Amino acid sequence: MTSSSLPSTAPSAAAAPAADVALLVLEDGTVARGRAYGARGATFGEIVFSTGMTGYQETLTDPSYHRQIVVMTAPHVGNTGVNDEDPESGKIWVSGYVLRDPARRVSSWRADRSLEDELVAQGVVGISEVDTRKLTRHLRELGVMRAGVFSGDALVRDGLARPVAELVAQVQASPAMAGANLAPEVTTTEAYVVEPAGTFAGAEPVATVVAVDLGIKAMTPARLAERGVRVHVVPQSATIDDVEALLPVDGSPAGVFFSNGPGDPSSAGHEIELLRGVLDRGIPFFGICFGNQLLGRALGYGTYKLGYGHRGINQPVMDRTTNKVEVTAHNHGFAVDAPVDAVSTAPYDAERTDGRAYGRVIVSHVGLNDRVVEGLTALDVPAFSVQYHPEAAAGPHDSAYLFDRFVELMTTREPVTVPAEAIHALAGEKEN
Numbered sequence: 194m195t196s197s198s199l200p201s202t203a204p205s206a207a208a209a210p211a212a213d214v215a216l217l218v219l220e221d222g223t224v225a226r227g228r229a230y231g232a233r234g235a236t237f238g239e240i241v242f243s244t245g246m247t248g249y250q251e252t253l254t255d256p257s258y259h260r261q262i263v264v265m266t267a268p269h270v271g272n273t274g275v276n277d278e279d280p281e282s283g284k285i286w287v288s289g290y291v292l293r294d295p296a297r298r299v300s301s302w303r304a305d306r307s308l309e310d311e312l313v314a315q316g317v318v319g320i321s322e323v324d325t326r327k328l329t330r331h332l333r334e335l336g337v338m339r340a341g342v343f344s345g346d347a348l349v350r351d352g353l354a355r356p357v358a359e360l361v362a363q364v365q366a367s368p369a370m371a372g373a374n375l376a377p378e379v380t381t382t383e384a385y386v387v388e389p390a391g392t393f394a395g396a397e398p399v400a401t402v403v404a405v406d407l408g409i410k411a412m413t414p415a416r417l418a419e420r421g422v423r424v425h426v427v428p429q430s431a432t433i434d435d436v437e438a439l440l441p442v443d444g445s446p447a448g449v450f451f452s453n454g455p456g457d458p459s460s461a462g463h464e465i466e467l468l469r470g471v472l473d474r475g476i477p478f479f480g481i482c483f484g485n486q487l488l489g490r491a492l493g494y495g496t497y498k499l500g501y502g503h504r505g506i507n508q509p510v511m512d513r514t515t516n517k518v519e520v521t522a523h524n525h526g527f528a529v530d531a532p533v534d535a536v537s538t539a540p541y542d543a544e545r546t547d548g549r550a551y552g553r554v555i556v557s558h559v560g561l562n563d564r565v566v567e568g569l570t571a572l573d574v575p576a577f578s579v580q581y582h583p584e585a586a587a588g589p590h591d592s593a594y595l596f597d598r599f600v601e602l603m604t605t606r607e608p609v610t611v612p613a614e615a616i617h618a619l620a621g622e623k624e625n
């Protein structure tokens with residue numbers, strides 16, 4: 194059937210598209226036509242781009258990407274297929290996948306199957322043959338936004354192509370990321386233990402960590418376990434009593450960890466209360482990504498949404514406690530709003546009437562591309578966190594030292610050692 198045979202009340206109706214056509218539709222009305230890749234159907238999410246050249250399997254299975262459609266800026270994806278060793282969690286979490294040029298054949302001895310077969314098996318809708326450079330420039334100019342990918346039956350109604358305006362309307366009716374509280378949707382339902390591994394396998398733990406799973410990646414407990422740490426991974430709903438019940442009573446090294454995770458940090462409530470309970474008890478704390486944002490919030494700082502976020506594996510960050518620059522893996526769309534070039538006092542202190550205080554805080558890690566807060570260190574309580582990923586499985590591994598810093602924090606139970614020069618420099622004081 195052609196449009197000429199249709200009644201005039203449906204001027205945009207057209208013949209059903211070919212079976213392999215897919216459309217990427219943005220909430221601002223932008224439409225890209227491509228080829229269906231992975232499962233057929235309709236999917237919705239916040240469209241974000243990642244500049245990582247390797248590690249697509251880790252990206253796909255990172256729970257922080259829950260409800261996001263990921264655009265790969267690397268033009269060629271899928272060469273190494275999919276294996277059963279590299280996933281960061283039990284499933285693919287991205288809600289959609291946008292590619293330029295998928296590999297037509299898999300060439301890695303580690304591959305168990307192809308990327309497309311895996312997307313089909315897990316029901317993940319994707320689109321290929323998209324001009325991902327143009328799309329990325331668009332998102333960089335206008336910011337991330339809601340989007341949908343449509344293919345197969347989702348493009349057809351009554352044997353005719355659905356009008357694009359209808360698809361745009363469907364995208365505009367899908368939920369936004371701002372304000373989304375998603376950690377409860379991805380957290381483990383049951384607590385589990387990761388025991389010391391590698392050279393520490395079978396040994397008495399060097400330290401015990403309770404890791405609150407807000408969307409944790411498998412590599413995080415693995416990096417701790419290979420340093421001799423026993424990790425109790427607990428659900429997002431854990432209370433301070435649940436946490437304390439798992440910590441050793443004999444005073445041996447122990448701490449609490451908050452993981453990465455999806456959603457808007459300003460929507461977290463229970464987690465903030467839990468974290469304040471941890472800080473009030475002087476329990477050493479380390480947080481990664483969402484965990485950094487929640488430490489910021491527990492200390493009383495705000496968070497805000499970045500225009501297009503940081504996602505990739507080549508982001509330069511300065512650790513001001515050592516003045517070293519590291520190349521790091523990022524995946525965040527929100528950031529902490531804390532004074533970058535100052536020693537500030539935890540804003541929450543001013544609200545308290547219980548005589549406690551968290552004291553001085555520095556932005557210990559700063560992004561060198563845009564000076565966004567990439568890490569916080571408390572100077573008066575044993576707590577620190579980073580916005581990026583020292584566990585990054587596709588690498589780089591420059592920031593693996595942060596796990597050693599956490600082990601040291603748990604051993605001494607003292608705040609992170611920050612050289613006086615670094616504090617003076619941030620406080621704007623002259624050395625004499």
Ligand SMILES: NC(=O)CC[C@H](N)C(=O)O
Binds near residue numbers: 257454456
């Ligand atoms: N990887 C993460 O933990 C992301 C944290 C948060 N959801 C953000 O987008 O900023």
